Amino acid sequence: MEISIRMATAEDAEALVAIYAPYVEQTAISFEYEVPAAAEFAGRIQKTLERYPYLVAERDGKPMGYAYASAFHDRAAYSWAVECSVYVEQGCRRGGVGRRLYQTLEELLARQNVLNVYACIAYPNPGSIAFHQHMGYRTIGHFTQCGYKLGRWWDMVWMEKMLAGHPECPEPLLPVGTL
Incomplete structure (x- = not known):
């Protein structure tokens, strides 16, 4: 059975919430x-x-995971930087779904003229750190005890990946709908 990647729609919300819920309820992967x-x-x-x-x-019309980008910061000077997130259904982890999602996401972001991609990761989280390192990210910051969830304090690690070089005059960011 082949995994397909497509753009989400609002109609996917219920299925994606079902994937996201265990991360919220049982982990510090999401700080919600x-x-x-x-x-x-x-x-x-x-x-x-x-x-x-x-x-x-x-796979076969059933969502197994999702990934998205969001603004790294609202100010215009940050237009070429995004934060990325990925969530994979618990039973589908370590099967290449996250890798396929991130690869497709990064390809689209590069076409939009995004240059810097960031991941904000609760720490410790060796699985997510290893995944991002495998995808070419490097740790650039470590914040100590900045989030409280599940009865304890969590650190936060920021990881970064450059999708392209930084020209003297960058092309404007293209909204994804224009690709």
Whole structure:
């Protein structure tokens, strides 16, 4: 069975919330305390798609994971930098789904003229750190005890990957819908 990658729609919200819920309820991978309602999640998808890719990996029409980019910072000078997130259904982890999602996401971001990609990772999280290192990211920052969840304090690590060189006059960021 082949994995396909496609752009998400608001109609994917319920299935994607089901993938996301264990991360919220059982881990510090997400610092959210409450699982968002499907309607709120649909709004997040639509908001992201105004500018950035929001991808779904599926097999036989069933979502197995998703990845998306968001603004690294709202100010215009940061237009060429994004933060990326990936979530894979618990039973599908370590099967290449996350890698396929990130590869496709990075290809789209490069076509949008994005240059810097960041990942914000709760620490310790050796699986996510190893995944990002394998994908070419390097650690650039470590924040100590900055998030409290599940009865303890968590550190945060920032990792970075450059998708391209930094020209003297960069091309403008292209909204994903124009590709």
